[in-house]
Amino acid sequence: MEHRRVTKRRATVAGAAIVALMGAGITLQSANASDDVPEFTPDTLSALAAGKLASDLSADLGSDAAGAYYDADSRTLVVNVLDKAALEAVQEAGGEARIVQNSLTELNNTRETLADEATTPGTAWAVDPTTNKVVVTADRTVDGAELTKLKEVVKDLGSTVEFKRSNGEFKPFVAGGDAILANGGRCSLGFNVIKNGAPAFITAGHCGSAGSTWRHTRGKVLGTMTNSQFPGNDFALVQYRTRKAVAPSAVNLYNGTTRRITRAAAATVGMRVTRSGSTTQVHKGRVTGLNATVNYGNGDVVTGLIQTNVCAEPGDSGGSLFSGNAAIGLTSGGSGNCTSGGTTFFQPVTEALKVYGAKIG
Template identity: 50%
Template sequence: MKIRPTRVRGAAATVAASGLVATALVAVPAANATLDAPGGGVTTRSDTGGVAAKLAQRLGDRSAGAYVDQATRNLVVTVTDAKAAQAVRAAGAVPKSVARSGSDLKKVMAALKRDATVPGTAWAVDPAANQVVLTMDSTVKGARFTKVRSAATKQGAAVRTTRVAGRFRMFTAGGDPIYTGSARCSLGFNVRKGSEYYFLTAGHCTEAGSTWTDESGGALGGNAGSSFPGNDYGLVKYDSSPEDTQGGVTVNGQFQDITGAADATVGETVTRSGSTTGVHDGQVTALNQTVNYQEGSVSGLIQTTVCAEPGDSGGPLFAGSSAVGLTSGGSGDCSSGGVTFFQPVTEPLSAFGVEIY
């Protein structure tokens, strides 16, 4: 699909900036399911994130995360006491008693940040196992490996370690369809603030250049905001208002409207679109993922089983009509499979004061 300043639609307009490299991953049990709500109703996949987020806010450290159980099709919320379990049942979800609270696991991740932050590592909470999963890629060797293993051992059974083959990187490359200098990145989602129109992409892309063009060299716009490392999102302001003001994504040649944004939930099915690899589905396997890229650490990412390749950075992750994230990085490819990390889209929407339309 050609991206032009007057008619750019978010999803299939995906690409990435060349020359940027990254690291890390984690594997967590996944499930693709809906949540059975009280009274026989059904909460859609895109709604489970909102339900889980509200419960997490209400329960605080009395919960250590939530996930969708693949076998039962229920949203499962971990709890540490009977009162929290009662609140979960009242919300229509299933409580699961665990030994470690959210506070306990936060302390574990803080210790890993202090003692195990080296390129090629990543960690996130596995809510089903009530553990923190620490992953090392193949570049973590020698003294670095010893350092990371020692940090994990100190935390006992609260940490599970895994190794993955290859080196983890950001999915950046030269190609099509949005460009800044020698870099190529994906358009994520069209957004607006009043009568001004923008698009979101990855922050490591907007750090690579300040002005953007389409594949024919036509001007799209310039950077209006960027956050990387720490986060991985950027905002580009269109030079002129698009003639087609409907936001959405293109999936296999068909337009799909995106009407809002949603939080991800472990176990839900999500879809990613990229200019290199097209449209692919997968499951969310972890939230609040910390990834230690060569260029710096990024926290709060969504981990998925969706594949991606160089050229897909910045592209959209969505569930139904809800925007969920922006492609950041990962490992593997769409032939052998892999793991991909996404920046939650709700964060840049709030930071920049823009909205999906």
């Protein structure tokens, strides 16, 4: 009985906070239009506002929250909860909610088990809030005893996990934004940034090592890579050769125009995103998972990635993933191609900026 009273009291507090947070989410979208906060409706919640709201709601609901995802068609944030009290709190605030079976703690425990018992090259896993499961994907190189062991681990994890196969091979896209060259290899510029008042750009860490010199396709020296992090993370910083370098905060759309980038934002499952890269240029898709772990082989395991259904190919590495005017990710790797489609993983831009003390534009 006491547990029920505590749960109800926590849900009531959560409901009050949800109302305020939804207002804050709309303010992000409408700050330049009016000081008034409009009433929350599904068609006024942008993907970027939904991402901020999802993060705030997760902290507010605590153990009652089980993830969230953005329905781009209805422009609605759907919140996963564990009990009726939390469901009603979200609904009373004007949000969408559904009761699911697996808590975030259970899903994170599943991810830890996979990391301990299924660290096989050619595998990846990420939490999918739309299914309320951890989706484990094995590429075509996983077979024999390794595949048998992986399936046994998945079976033991029960209803917290879903198993899939990929026809391609998970690998970093070594070899987009604009093309950048170093040591005979080609990658793509991610986003121009400012660090300590000087222009720089971020790209994928697996593209090169600290001290490497990067050039434009026309041969002009752009700058020097001052830091590179891979594996574990997959981002790097290149400081422009001169403080007077022309480094606009924009992404090449490969149609004679660019997209201005004004800020960085976190990804949300369901968010519509666009990728620009020097091999396959511009392609679109949606975010399908967060906090993904990918084993590229040879000990190269990267964690904390954004998983998408946007295609990419070698040479697109380091390229820009964005939504509207917001920088979202840096192309890391994946499987498939832009003829048959595939799965692609991205390093969150927000983490790279935090590590480097840099900012967009």
